[in-house]
Amino acid sequence: MNRFLLFLFGIAGPLVAAAQTSVPFGLVSRPDLVKVVHGTETLPNPWAGGLNSPQFSAIDLNGDQQQDLYLFDRVANRSLTFLNVASPNGGRMYRYAPEYEALFPSTLLNWALLRDYDCDGRPDLFTLAGGDIAVYRNVAGSGGRPDFQLVKDHLSYFNNPTSQGNIYPGGYNMPALHDVDGDGRLDIVTFDFNNSSVVQYYRNSSPESCGGLQFELVTQQWGGFASCATSCTSFSFNNVNCRPAGTAHTGGHNITLLDLDGDGDQDALIGRDYCPELVSLRNDGNKSEALMSSAGLNASFPSGTTPVRIANFPTAYHLDVNFDGRPDLVVTPSVFDNQDTINTTQSVMFYENTSASAVPNFAYRQNDFLQRGMIDTGESAAPTFADIDGDGLVDMLVGSTNRNNAKGFFRASLTYYRNVGSATQPAFQLMTKDYLNLSTQRYAGIRPQLADLNQDGRPDLALMVIPMRVNGTAAPTSQLRVLLNTAPAGQPAVFNPATAQVIQNLPNYIDDAPCFADIDGDGRLDLLLGTNINDQAATSLRYYRNNGAATLSQAFVLANADFGQIRNSKNVPAPDNRAYNLNPAVADFDGDGQPDLLVTDSEGRIQLFPNFRAQQGAFTPLPETFYNELLGRYQPVWLGQGRINQLILAVADLNGDQRPELFIGLESGGMVAYGVRGIVVTDAPMAPTLLTAVQLYPNPARGTATLEAPDPVRVAVFDVTGRLLYRSATAARTHHLDLHDRAAGVYVVQAETAAGQRTTRRLVMQ
Incomplete structure (x- = not known):
């Protein structure tokens, strides 16, 4: 049986389509793609991606009058x-719903909190803008x-x-956004x-009873206290x-306001950088x-239960997360990176308000809230797939790092999930x-690749490993x-780390990202290396061609040091245009x-270059790749950004x-999953289309340029980053x-019929 796409989004050459459906190609989120089991527990949200430093807010995402969760990591x-x-x-549960993530701005950095400032029942978005506070209504x-919608950039x-x-x-x-004086305004x-060291109080002085964003500075030292550098609880x-105490503490402080004693005013929970305690005042x-x-x-808050102890910078979020109508407490680290001694598989503490x-009375319940229901291997998850146990089903290895050992050092390891399902209904069991x-090798990072490198029909294991210094x-x-x-x-794989071959002639730089493909x-x-x-x-x-040498360590020779000429989106000259x-x-x-x-790259971009063998020089990406089924449109996927951010790709056909x-x-430390839409199965030959x-x-x-089609079409023009220009x-x-106002370069012109059929052409502007 032949398989065909309705539309083949190639850049060069004629395109064809099948008449059986009008669903175009796209990658779509599939958070329930594969069942995952830990012990006897089936994970409710296996492909949610893991959590390290999440911030919690409540919001009704789908208009069903239920309070859902928004997290910003x-x-x-x-x-x-x-x-x-x-x-x-x-009862109730939380189900990961990534299709709603596109409703939030992709430019958020450092912190994002939802608070209703205009009293319309819909929480608004407050976030960092430089060092200021931006507001989206x-x-x-x-x-x-x-x-x-952005209403204030500061x-x-x-x-x-x-x-x-x-x-x-x-x-x-991260500020506390709260009605402090009880007048109904934020x-x-x-x-x-x-x-x-001191807390500033900005009172909402808007003339409206609710809805304004005018403020006055009431005091430079709210509550009359100051946080001292003598100790974490001083x-x-x-x-x-x-009192002066040597070098002043210059790290951050976060404050959460809530009424702890029921007297109607706001008490404070304070966490600070480099400190494990959450102090109540x-x-x-x-x-x-x-x-x-x-x-x-109280430096052992909450009293009468397990107090908060997070390795660094605890921050509290006061909201109901167990569906009983009473606001609970969720405490997480407010760190910016993974350089601290934090076990990031257990970094979300849940205290139930009983x-x-x-x-309120906060009783400790768990230290892996939400994390327990997802794959979370710690940090820097790197998946790869192949039949490891020889049963004909595709299994999964995940490379990652964590700090769950006694000294808190990096420890990289491989997590093995065996496929215990079937050829059409996969299911992963943690082995x-x-x-x-x-983990005994003292690696600070591992990125595995399962591939048949010696062409004997059995999967081999390539490991890009990062060594660890003496200081961990x-x-x-x-x-x-x-x-x-x-x-x-047909037998379970046997790998001996002691006999590993080291591939020569590579940059051997930290976080190099290998991909083996023909x-x-x-x-x-051959080898592609980011x-x-x-x-x-x-x-x-970089593209390293496999020259067929008998010794695998010498088989890969640099053929192209700038494969695809892929750059960042900043439109700046070299070297600042590097991805x-x-x-x-x-x-x-x-x-x-x-x-x-x-x-993928550090900007969070995910770009698809179709039929790259037919492209030369600077590759042209597909303008629209990810389709959001909730919104009914193509939408870029944002899974994070920043120089430390790594998005590691793996591909497999798990359901046959x-x-x-x-x-x-x-x-x-986790993964997200996507499937393909727009492919149809037919035994009939594919008919040519207009x-x-x-x-x-x-x-x-x-x-100027002219596009002609046999039937009416709409036209769109994109630049090579996928940005819509016309x-x-x-x-x-x-x-x-x-196109007189456009710079010289490569553009993508897309034509679409009324039936939804699409084709693209590459246009070079001189």
Whole structure:
């Protein structure tokens, strides 16, 4: 049986389509793609991606009057969305719903909190903008979904002409957004950016009873206390400055406001950088004037249960997460990276509020809230797939690092999931978190690749490993080590780390990202390597051809140091246009029988280059790759951004449908899963369509170009980053494109019929 795409999104050459369906190609999120079992427990959200430093907010995402969850992970700068749904076992549960993540801005950094400032019942979005606070108003969207519109790129205060300025918490501090004085308007309390020791109180002074964003600075030292550098639990009170104690503590402070004693005013929970405690301060004043004292300090909060102890920078979030209507407490680390001694598989502490009165009682329940229900291997998850046990089903290995040992050092290992399902209904069972006992090798990072490198029909194991320094930190180097499978065909794989071959002639730079694929079509697996090494300008992706040498360590020879000429999106000259953290994967995603190249980078971009063998020089990406079925449109996927952020790609056909499934390993230790839409099965020969006759001329062009089609089409023009530059308002057989204001370079012109058939052409502007 032949398999065909409705549309083949190649850039060069005529395109064809099957008449049986009008569903175009796209990658779609599949959070329930494969069942995953840990012990006897089936994970409810296996492909949610893991959590490291999440911030929690409540919001109704789908208009069903249920409070769902919005999370923003500070390490990856990633939004996550969970729906409040009925549990199969009764009650309620949270189900990962990534289709709602596209409703949130992709530019969020450091922190993001949802608070309703305009009293319309829809929480608005507050986030960092530089060191300022930006506000997105949540307006009524389609289907009851949120729609965030920027209303303030910064917040300011005004007392008088000589006392005014921006409200500036800075990058480390996360403010408390709360009605402090009880007037129904949202106020702001934040640690002072200049010295991070005292708390500033900005009262909402808007003339409206609700809905304004005007503020006045009421006091530079709310509550009369200061956080001192003497120790993690040291404070001064009565507006007294801290005593000098050597080097001042310059890290961040986060503050959460809630009424701990039921007296109607706001008490405080404070966590600080480099400290494990969450300190509570009781407010012995009132709504108008807070007053904290040493008598109200509790460094073992909450009392009567397991106190909060997180290795670094605990921050509390006060919201109901167990569906009983009482706000609980969730505490997480507020770190920016994974350089601390934190076990990031257990970094979300849940304290249930067991009190029905105005005085909460927080009882410790678990340290892996939500994490227990997902694959979370710690940090830097790197998946790969092959039949490891010889039963004919595709299994999974995941490379990752964690710090769950006694000394808190990096420990890289392989987690092995065996496929215990069937050829059409896969199911992964966790077998071991330390396959091959590699944690004893003192690696700071492992990226595995399962591939038949010696062409004997059995999967071999390649490991890009990062060595560890004596002090437990990662060295700035790497090695690509190959472990040949010595087991007979059809038997469980046998890999011996002691006999590994080291691939020569590589940059051997930290976080190099390998991908084995047949690039030149000669039947041998070549090597694509994403690298950040700066020995050559902008050479982020390198192609090493397999020359067939008998010794595998010498078989890969550099053939192209700038494969695809892939750059970042900043439109700046070299060397500042380099794409960092480039991670490649090769598969026939669009079903046209030709391999495609998929890459990720530190900006969070995921680009698909169709039929890359037919492209030369700078590859042209597909303008639209990921399809959001909830919104009914193509939508870029944002899984995080930042120089430390790694998105590791892996491809496998797990359900035997001859279509690739895509898995992306995240910095937060888990994975997300995608399937392919737009492929149809037919025994009939594929008929040509009107799209094969689309003409675009002249090409190359100077200023103008003409597109002609046999039937009316709409036209869109994209740049090579996928940014939409022009879309025609009406359909026509002939379109004259005026591109005088466009710079010289490569553009993508897309034509679409009324039936939804699409084709693309590459246009070179001189």
